[in-house]
Amino acid sequence: MHQGIRIFLLAVISGLLCGTAGAQSLWRVDFRDKANHPLSLERPEEFLSERALQRRAAQNIPLDESDLPVHPAYVDTLARLGAIPVNTSRWMNSLTVYLPADSLATTIASQGFVAAVECTRPATPAAKSARNKFGIPGEPLPIDTSRYGASVYQVGQLNGQALHTRGYKGKGMMVAILDAGFYMVNTLPAFDSLRLGGRIAGTRDMVWPPSDVYQEHTHGMMVLSTMGGLKPGALIGTAPHASYWLIRTEDTRSEFPVEEDNWIAGAELADSAGCDIINSSLGYSTYDLPELSHSFADLDGRTTRVARGANMAAAKGLLVFSSAGNEGNKAWKKIQTPADGDSVIAVAAVDRYGVKTSFSSVGPSADAEVKPTLAAMGQNNALEGINGQLTYASGTSFSSPVLAGMAACLWQARPDAPAYIIKEALIRSAHQFLSPDSLLGFGIPDMQTALDLLITSISAPAAPGKKWSLYPIPFRDALTFFHSGEDPGETHIELFSITGQRLFHTLLHDRGPHRIAGLGHIPAGPHVVRISGKHGTETHLITGGMP
Numbered sequence: 192m193h194q195g196i197r198i199f200l201l202a203v204i205s206g207l208l209c210g211t212a213g214a215q216s217l218w219r220v221d222f223r224d225k226a227n228h229p230l231s232l233e234r235p236e237e238f239l240s241e242r243a244l245q246r247r248a249a250q251n252i253p254l255d256e257s258d259l260p261v262h263p264a265y266v267d268t269l270a271r272l273g274a275i276p277v278n279t280s281r282w283m284n285s286l287t288v289y290l291p292a293d294s295l296a297t298t299i300a301s302q303g304f305v306a307a308v309e310c311t312r313p314a315t316p317a318a319k320s321a322r323n324k325f326g327i328p329g330e331p332l333p334i335d336t337s338r339y340g341a342s343v344y345q346v347g348q349l350n351g352q353a354l355h356t357r358g359y360k361g362k363g364m365m366v367a368i369l370d371a372g373f374y375m376v377n378t379l380p381a382f383d384s385l386r387l388g389g390r391i392a393g394t395r396d397m398v399w400p401p402s403d404v405y406q407e408h409t410h411g412m413m414v415l416s417t418m419g420g421l422k423p424g425a426l427i428g429t430a431p432h433a434s435y436w437l438i439r440t441e442d443t444r445s446e447f448p449v450e451e452d453n454w455i456a457g458a459e460l461a462d463s464a465g466c467d468i469i470n471s472s473l474g475y476s477t478y479d480l481p482e483l484s485h486s487f488a489d490l491d492g493r494t495t496r497v498a499r500g501a502n503m504a505a506a507k508g509l510l511v512f513s514s515a516g517n518e519g520n521k522a523w524k525k526i527q528t529p530a531d532g533d534s535v536i537a538v539a540a541v542d543r544y545g546v547k548t549s550f551s552s553v554g555p556s557a558d559a560e561v562k563p564t565l566a567a568m569g570q571n572n573a574l575e576g577i578n579g580q581l582t583y584a585s586g587t588s589f590s591s592p593v594l595a596g597m598a599a600c601l602w603q604a605r606p607d608a609p610a611y612i613i614k615e616a617l618i619r620s621a622h623q624f625l626s627p628d629s630l631l632g633f634g635i636p637d638m639q640t641a642l643d644l645l646i647t648s649i650s651a652p653a654a655p656g657k658k659w660s661l662y663p664i665p666f667r668d669a670l671t672f673f674h675s676g677e678d679p680g681e682t683h684i685e686l687f688s689i690t691g692q693r694l695f696h697t698l699l700h701d702r703g704p705h706r707i708a709g710l711g712h713i714p715a716g717p718h719v720v721r722i723s724g725k726h727g728t729e730t731h732l733i734t735g736g737m738p
Contacts, residue, residue: 215289217277217312217449218296220269222284223304225259232258242365242465243507250508250609251675257282257503265304272298278397278456282503283496287311287452311449313480340425341573341581344543345417345593348568351429353639354600361418361433363606364599365392367461368592369454369471370414371441372407374577379412381420381575390419390434395460397453398442408443409577410588414472416575417589418596425581426573429596436466446479448496454529455500462507467602467610469509470595471501472588474516474527474552487525491558492533493700505534506678506702510602510610512595514587515539515563516552524553526563531556533701536614538591539631540569545622547630551587554629561708565621566631567594597638605645611673611704615662616641618706625668627708657729659722666735668711672722674702682724686710689717711737 230237232254235244239258247254261279266286270276273295274288290296293310300308339346346352354360373394376382385391396402404411419435420428438460440453454473461469475497477484489495493502501511515537516527530537530552540551548570554562569590576582594617602613618624620641623634660673672684678701686695694713699705715736722729 215275215291216293216310216314217447218274218288218290218299219309219311219449219452220274220286220288220299221306221308222261222265222286223306225256225262225284228259228262230259232256239463240465243463246465246467246508249607252506252508253677255677261286262304268302268304269299274299277400278452280452280455280500281459282500283452283455285452287449287456311452312445312447338424339427340422341583342417342420342426342428345568345572345589346427346429348541348543348545349429349594349597349636350638350640351597351600354597354604354642355427357604359600359604361430361596361599361603364430364433364468364603365436365464365466366418366430366433366468366470366595366599367436367438367457367464367466368411368415368418369438369440369457369461369469369473370408370411371443371473372409372439373404373411373415373437374407374409375405376412376415376437377405379575379577380579381416381422381426384421384431385419385435388432390432392434392436393464394437395457396439397456397460398439402439404437404439407439408441410441410443410472411437411439412577413574413584414470414588414592417572417592418470418599420575422575422581426575429593430599433596433599436461436464441473446475446477448478448483451475451495451497451500454497458500458504458509458511462504462509466509468595468599469501469504469511470592471512471529472514472586472591474514474530476516476518476523476525476527485528488557490526490528490531490556492531492556492560495528495531497529498532498535501529501532502534502701505532505610508610510536510595510598510613512536512538512591512598514591515554517550517586517588518552520549526552526554526556531560531562533560534704536565536594536617537563537632538569538587538594539563539566540585540587540590541566541631541635542570543568545635548585550585551590551630554632561627561632561706562629563632565594565617565633566590566635567597569593594636597636601638601641601645604642608645611671612645614704615671615706616644619644619663657731658726659729659731661720661731661733664733664735666710666733667737668713669706669708670710670720670735671704671706672699673704676702676726678702679724679726682722685721685723686713687719687721688714689719694718713737
């Protein structure tokens with residue numbers, strides 16, 4: 192279990208200090224409430240963009256207190272005490288600050304509006320391990336003369352040309368990339384089309400706000416090239432006409448829990464800016480101080496802070512893609528967080544022939560959910576290099592954006608569909624949909640099949656007077672549940688035969704969507720689903736089961 196250096200009111204600070212004299216450490220401050228907030232949910236345009244509000248309205252997602260920013264008076268008070276604010280989180284109701292001295296943490300913890308204080312990065316970090324969490328770049332690739340050039344395999348494996356040839360290349364969709372830096376995206380030729388078209392929607396550095404993301408790490412630049420890169424005859428990204436927010440959340444100099452808070456701040460920016468999709472080619476499990484690391488038991492989809500943040504992003508109507516991790520041939524082996532998130536699409540890596548790579552992290556999550564969720568090419572992917580030449584690299588860092596870009600194109604084809612319907616189409620189109628495993632999850636999606644499903648068979652609006660949607664109907668061996676209102680909390684799902692025999696029961700803990708598999712024992716016919724929780728009880732008459 193992650194054990195940070197945590198200070199509660201009336202607690203005594205003892206033992207390890209976070210920093211050293213003359214240095215500044217990073218701390219997370221959790222607040223108790225948002226009482227007497229100067230902003231109001233009745234005036235959301237003051238803190239959410241028009242696009243963000245349109246996304247919520249289109250998906251019937253109500254505003255709630257988590258949408259309100261952190262109380263500005265709390266931030267101002269801590270600043271006057273000497274804390275230097277870095278990032279806030281409205282979802283977690285917290286603030287990340289630099290503290291010039293650890294002793295200031297005691298003063299902050301004594302404030303009546305403060306719930307807890309925790310050190311998230313020491314002032315003198317241990318040297319970051321030599322492992323390369325991003326994969327290994329290769330040499331420049333020979334350029335194919337065909338339309339897609341060297342990127343033909345990563346697009347073709349998903350049958351992505353089925354969308355591109357119909358004109359679905361991501362136009363009108365906005366994608367946020369949370370990464371380590373976007374070196375030279377403002378000058379490299381693969382991004383000329385994005386720059387000239389005004390489709391770099393914005394940039395932000397959550398690690399050190401004054402920094403220039405175009406002068407930071409190359410990793411995010413390479414990730415972007417798999418989605419938005421365009422060099423006719425050489426490289427075509429999976430969503431070359433989408434718009435992109437480039438958000439730095441990863442500090443490559445060290446590995447500490449503050450990066451989970453940076454990630455959440457980046458996801459909140461993506462939400463408030465009106466993005467539709469988040470791609471995160473980042474993952475967390477072990478930290479530079481072992482006592483801060485996660486255990487695998489933490490990766491149950493709703494325990495780590497970053498998984499909770501990713502689930503919240505999905506609850507706000509975004510599709511969240513995360514690389515599964517590159518730990519498959521290392522001691523950890525398993526997926527990392529936020530890939531474990533209940534609502535996160537965790538993407539494994541395969542080679543051009545569809546075979547799992549040795550490095551791709553495996554599942555399931557600690558709560559036995561199918562993880563990874565899906566798979567895409569992540570071996571020898573074609574990318575933009577720092578010298579403007581094509582290169583290649585391997586890692587789930589690249590399988591995730593390849594698929595996220597295709598999802599943007601798919602969503603363009605059905606812009607009225609809520610995020611969970613797009614996710615369901617991707618899952619149901621995948622080659623292992625009927626027999627998911629812990630290596631590739633539901634497998635490699637097919638964009639033509641996903642498009643057909645969107646147009647012809649997936650339709651899941653909640654019935655009049657009901658909050659829960661169930662699909663597909665008729666079902667075979669799995670049902671997906673999604674709550675269209677505020678978080679319903681603990682919810683009982685029961686399935687009965689028409690004669691009243693209870694055939695299945697499970698518990699859900701949030702609005703989903705949740706795919707419940709293992710229903711192959713249910714006989715075909717009409718059935719009654721009873722859904723009960725703190726907001727009351729709904730019943731649904733459905734059909735399906737195995738003949």
